[in-house]
Amino acid sequence: MNTMANLSGLAGGVFIGLSAVLLMATIGRIAGISGIVSGLLLERPTGDSAWRLAFLLGLVSGPLALVILKLDLGNVAAEPDAIIGAPAGDVGLMLLAGLLVGIGTGIGGGCTSGHGVCGLARLSHRSLIATLTFLLVVMATVYLVRHQIGGGV
Template sequence: MLDWSSSLQGLAGGVLIGLSAVWLMAALGRIAGISGILSALVLERPKGDTAWRLTFLLGLISGPLLLTALGAFGNVAGQPGAVIGAPAGGVGLMLVAGLLVGVGTGIGSGCTSGHGVCGLSRLSPRSLAATVTFLATGIVTVFVVRHLLGGGA
């Protein structure tokens, strides 16, 4: 049975992500790619270009925390009172996974938000290739983990 509440929350989240990407492009002429925003802030420290980057990243962190604090949104674990499920692995595995994601964004010259949301909307062929690669890699990974290695839910 379809859970309309979750579907509507997903739709609302998608609309807000799209609006934020459009706003950033219209207001500042910038692409809302999180890896690019963060790496430029940390590695390049551009003069006069720091405030919007910090604000964007602060919103990324504080928005979900605020919604969770309100208690009406965010239960993706399927358990009463839970916000998210238990991690599939320990802290070490999460650190390695995060490192691999970082390496992947460097190799792919961007992340899913930059390519998938902003690049596709600009009809960028490079972003289409990157997004297809992201999706195909995810599909293959789930297949291997669940069906060949016998793990997962």
Template sequence: MDWSSFIQGAFGGLLIGLSAVMLMVTLGRIAGISGMVSGLIFDRFTAESAWRLAFVLGLISGPLLLVVLNGSLGNVAGNPEAVVGAPIGGVPLMVVAGLLVGLGSGIGNGCTSGHGVCGIARLSPRSMLATLVFLLTGVVTVYVVRLMTGHSL
């Protein structure tokens, strides 16, 4: 076991949980990223937009800060095979996948951050079911794509 990766992952998870709790305690809001981005894009600019923008900019600034301090995005960008494997498709496939994820989060009234992190922590049955559907859909999608592309399982 690589303890360095374990500690980094645990620390990252702790920061995600802490940010979700802080948002709930201070503003009474759920840290659902799809809802935040949707609100920024489709709603007129209000006081709500300020905290949404701050949260999203915080998400973006983390990797940028890592690049500035470390010169890379960590071992995933430096060696894709090390953690997640090389991407199967190019940019067009990733754009389609991103649009499908956005569509799914709209249909599911939330994403893995809202349902999976915040909803499960609140013991919401709806969020537990939504997260289970997200995970099962991901597993089935990987299986089907690997069968279609001939990659080994």
């Protein structure tokens, strides 16, 4: 068992929970990434763009800092010396996957951070159903890709 990776995961989970609580406590907003992004990009300006932009910049600045500083806090890559693993597919496949995720979050009324972290913490029945649906679809997708399509990759 990799203790450092486990502690890094625990610390990451604590920071995700803390950020969700702080966002709710300070401005009364849910830390759902799809809602934050769509509110920033798709909705008319409502005067709350600054916090949305700051949240998203904080979201990407952590991993970028790890890469720039060459810090390894629990390697998720398959290669021992890599900080972040190679993409599983080409750029076109990743763009298609991102588009499908965006469509899915629109249909589902949110994403895993909104439903799984914030909604479950608020004991939302709708978020429980959404999170269970996410998990079942992910498990089915991994099974199909790794054992049916990918030939046991």
